Amino acid sequence: MFSSRDAFENDACPVADDLLGQMYRxxxxxxxxxxxxxxxDIxxxxxxxxxxxSHLHALAVxxxxxxxxxxxxxxxxxxxSTLYALSREPARATTTSHGGRKPITLSTKPLSSFAPIVDDELDDEDVSETVTVTA
Known part of the structure; x- marks a missing residue:
């Protein structure tokens, strides 16, 4: 029997990446x-x-x-032993339509509020002084 230390030190996927991808999908x-x-055993x-x-937890079960x-x-x-017990529990009902993933919820409130911008009227003279044209 492997210790948990051995399991993490030798943590390589026991099947080909292609097969793991097929199983995931x-x-x-x-x-x-x-x-x-x-x-x-594999x-x-x-x-x-x-x-x-964590993203493969459902696949593991x-x-x-x-x-x-x-x-x-x-x-x-x-x-x-824990994984065996989890795999034998009755399936939990999920109401999501995305393959058991939790739905993403978005805020309906504004993230922050800003003070209104006050239009400052610039004089034509001030604008002409700040803008210089180079030829």
Whole structure:
């Protein structure tokens, strides 16, 4: 069993970057097909690799759902056990339409208020003195 120190020192993605990208972009049905083609020990290490990155957390839980508890604990210790438990929890209902991502909210109030600009009338003489024409 690896210690958490070993996991961070040897923190390299256990699959090719292309495959990881395909998994990231896949729908749930496509993801299960992609994950099925990965060896069980590599799959557990991949789930742990993704779990350590916040933007891949949902992918980690989905991959971990296809792993056994022994595989995850053997590869990640307590973190693997936690990931196994997370992957077995009932799915939380999300109301977002962006693949489970939280919606972005924008402020409806002005960011700051400025004092109104007062137009100062300049005399024609003042303007002609400040502007010099070079030929």
């Amino acid at each position: 896949a729908n749930p049905n496509g993801l299960s097909l992609l994950v099925a083609n990965v060896a069980p 799959r557990a290490r991949l789930a742990l690799f993704c779990y350590r990155r 989905a991959i971990a759902s296809s792993c056994s508890e022994w595989e995850l604990v053997n590869s990640g210790g307590r973190v693997g």
